[in-house]
Amino acid sequence: MLTSTSNDLEAVYRQPLSHSRQIFEVVSQHLQNHPDANIFILGAGGVQFLTQPAYDLIRTRSRVPVFYEMGAELVKRGNINLGYRSLVFMPSVSGTTSEAIEALRHAENQGASVVTFTGNPDSPIATEADFNYAMSLDDSTSSEIFYLAFLVVAQAVVSASGSGRPFSTFAEEIEAVPSALMDIRDSYDDQALSVAHWLSRRDYVMFTGAGNVWPETHYYAMCILEEMQWIRTRPVHASDFFHGALELLEDDTPVVIMKGQDAARPIADRAENFAHRISSEVITLDSGAALVPSLSTEMQADVSPIVLATMLERVSSHLEVIRDHPLTTRRYYKVIDY
Amino acid sequence: MLTSTSNDLEAVYRQPLSHSRQIFEVVSQHLQNHPDANIFILGAGGVQFLTQPAYDLIRTRSRVPVFYEMGAELVKRGNINLGYRSLVFMPSVSGTTSEAIEALRHAENQGASVVTFTGNPDSPIATEADFNYAMSLDDSTSSEIFYLAFLVVAQAVVSASGSGRPFSTFAEEIEAVPSALMDIRDSYDDQALSVAHWLSRRDYVMFTGAGNVWPETHYYAMCILEEMQWIRTRPVHASDFFHGALELLEDDTPVVIMKGQDAARPIADRAENFAHRISSEVITLDSGAALVPSLSTEMQADVSPIVLATMLERVSSHLEVIRDHPLTTRRYYKVIDY
Missing domain, CATH: 3.40.50.10490 (Glucose-6-phosphate isomerase like protein; domain 1)
Structure with missing residues (x-):
């Protein structure tokens, strides 16, 4: 549309x-x-x-x-x-x-x-x-x-x-990405609303991912949920998940798994499988759910963080409404000097 | 002794x-x-x-x-x-x-x-x-x-x-370090006990540091407190502290600042100063408190993470006793297959 x-x-x-x-x-x-x-x-x-x-x-x-x-x-x-x-x-x-x-x-x-x-x-x-x-x-x-x-x-x-x-x-193929992102904004919006509802009830969320979507995992947890929504998060790389963070899991610990299409995907799969065994509060955001069929395998992998960013922007736009907490509201940033 | x-x-x-x-x-x-x-x-x-x-x-x-x-x-x-x-x-x-x-x-x-x-x-x-x-x-x-x-x-x-x-x-100067670490084990022990008491009351602690002590900050929060004590932590690099995590601070948010002697120390100072303005629950572990006067400035900087690791090992040894939670107890690691 x-x-x-x-x-x-x-x-x-x-x-x-x-x-x-x-x-x-x-x-x-x-x-x-x-x-x-x-x-x-x-x-x-x-x-x-x-x-x-x-x-x-x-x-x-x-x-x-x-x-x-x-x-x-x-x-x-x-x-x-x-x-x-x-x-x-x-x-x-x-x-x-x-x-x-x-x-x-x-x-x-x-x-x-x-x-x-x-x-x-x-x-x-x-x-x-x-x-x-x-x-x-x-x-x-x-x-x-x-x-x-x-x-x-x-x-x-x-x-x-x-x-x-x-x-x-590369330059020729990437031309298809902007319109694909537009499609994702539309097609993911309903699911983004349910993710936002899920997030809105949390006071602590563990976030994990690997490969080229780890930075987006880290970014969203820190720069959106912590900074803009004041929700405590624990961003942890899926390669590190089994070396510490796993021990925090209880049957209701909220965990978000971020999955891309690059070679590191099996590392996130492993964390996802484990998290589901322990906790009933695990959700996955998968750039593969919004695959752009015309792109090559290599480009699908390379754009995974971009696809997830587009999906998460939709989540944030619902989250600020549900929580009645605008993304622009800050306690300290540009409010006090430091 | x-x-x-x-x-x-x-x-x-x-x-x-x-x-x-x-x-x-x-x-x-x-x-x-x-x-x-x-x-x-x-x-x-x-x-x-x-x-x-x-x-x-x-x-x-x-x-x-x-x-x-x-x-x-x-x-x-x-x-x-x-x-x-x-x-x-x-x-x-x-x-x-x-x-x-x-x-x-x-x-x-x-x-x-x-x-x-x-x-x-x-x-x-x-x-x-x-x-x-x-x-x-x-x-x-x-x-x-x-x-x-x-x-x-x-x-x-x-x-x-x-x-x-x-x-x-370098090889000649570093020879002084092992005995200096022995001294730190003794001299820091009382303070380690009070840090352990402080930590023992927390269910969430933010940890921050910069430069060459950031890895120890991250390691201690994840591999000791999360894995071995099941305490939720938020390790955040002091360079990132003002780009998200700061907004989580309230008047009783527990924050641990880790400070070394390298050039990045002022970055941790800045986070420390801010944290003290907002929260009354801020403590600092400073490798400078255990300075080894015979070492050159460069070596003091290079061994900062080692000094902090020695101090923190003393903290952990008290913490497991205070919390009656041995460091070797795990829920999942080597307990179930994954």
Whole structure:
């Protein structure tokens, strides 16, 4: 069901794809100019979680060294590998977060080239970068857009360094994703309502997942449920689940299992099977339930966190209504100084 | 106060240091043989958290690419960088964990050289490795021993690749650490008792820390309090604290701040200051309270997680008594199959 509003939304989802060729050129040029090139992914806060699937993709599928750094730690501690040979990618919604500005300046002072993705073209993080891609970002779509932008970055590095599929194959195939996300928003909405009802009754929820959907698992538990709904969560990687967290399970412990389509799915399956044996309060969010049949197996895997983010945005939109607790209400964030 | 028992314990702490020269030789040889060498740190479960400070040290202070991989994920997904040029380090107490055995075989099948640290010289992870260092490991000392072993590994990589302090300087200075840990066991014991009383009354505790003590923060919350005491925790990196978890704080929310002596200490300070403004139930464990004056500033920083592990082992030993809940009691782990 496409309305004029949803057409606009699809255009919003398309934004990062319109930069993909340029990003591939920037990466290719940098790798040509620096035979010892490396990549830094640098940020601050929850938005940085959204870059983790890209970090992991570069780390495991390319031979280009890649570094994932929290801005605050990098500035305090430094990294001997940051320098002229470094191409740095940073996400920032506002473009004004102080830790991120400091990290940007630190990177440029070391000689690195910096590419930023922001919601505001006039912010320091936009204007002080070597390249900025400004996009329209709001709370209900920014997760998907950053995931898409950094998937483009990751594939650009992998392809430009001579590994994996050609960039053009990727760029062509990913064109189908924005409209698929629109379909998911519609088709998942009823189920999202029941997930929201389930979540609304909890004062503690364990969240687990593995592979490229672990960052979304962590992000949703912390940045949405804790920050925006004040519900205690326990995000735990499914690879760690059996090394501690499992002992907390009782017959009514709420557990959310997040499942993607990548090679780590069996790790989440194992946690899911165990959780069902002990607790009657286990639910699963599976990106496979919203499969886009036209996509290749590889692309299905790569977009799993994006699909889950779309599903969860629907959950959040119901949750704030059911709990009469708007997502924008905070106790401390931007309310008191700290 | 040294008794014959504590002399034995000091000898236990010394074990990884007795291998330090050999480890430096293995690393130096590997870097000489492979100009494109890389390092993998590979494991399964909580013990792998204890290798994270070493991973971060190599990542930020040497130019040798280093990869931190969870065994289960690596086997399922692979990493294009794993091969003949890779020198792999693995910790394992039992030497029999199935995910770790699979990961070891996967690495060797790719052509990598594997160095293992185990508590059992006859286990598969010991016998199938290219080099094994078997040490006497029990629950009350294994954290410190793995931290020390991997600090040796990290410094060996940094020094052998031509960065940082000479290995001999490091090897000489670290000799003072085992007896310093013995002193901490004595001097911190009274305070450990009061921390244990504080913890014993909680059904949920937030844990935060940054830099090289974050892994110990995460490890203690998950592998001791959750697994062995069934207390719900929320481990959150201090760099992430202000991006979500802060909103959970109320006037009686229990928070533990872990502080080390490395450059990231101000990040934990910030979380500590905020937590005290909101909640009256905040305590801090500071490795600086147990400073070893003879150590250089750099070594004080590098051993912070080891100092905290020693302090926390004292806390745990009181906690299991106060709560009448032995650390060895499990609901599921090695009780049911999964």
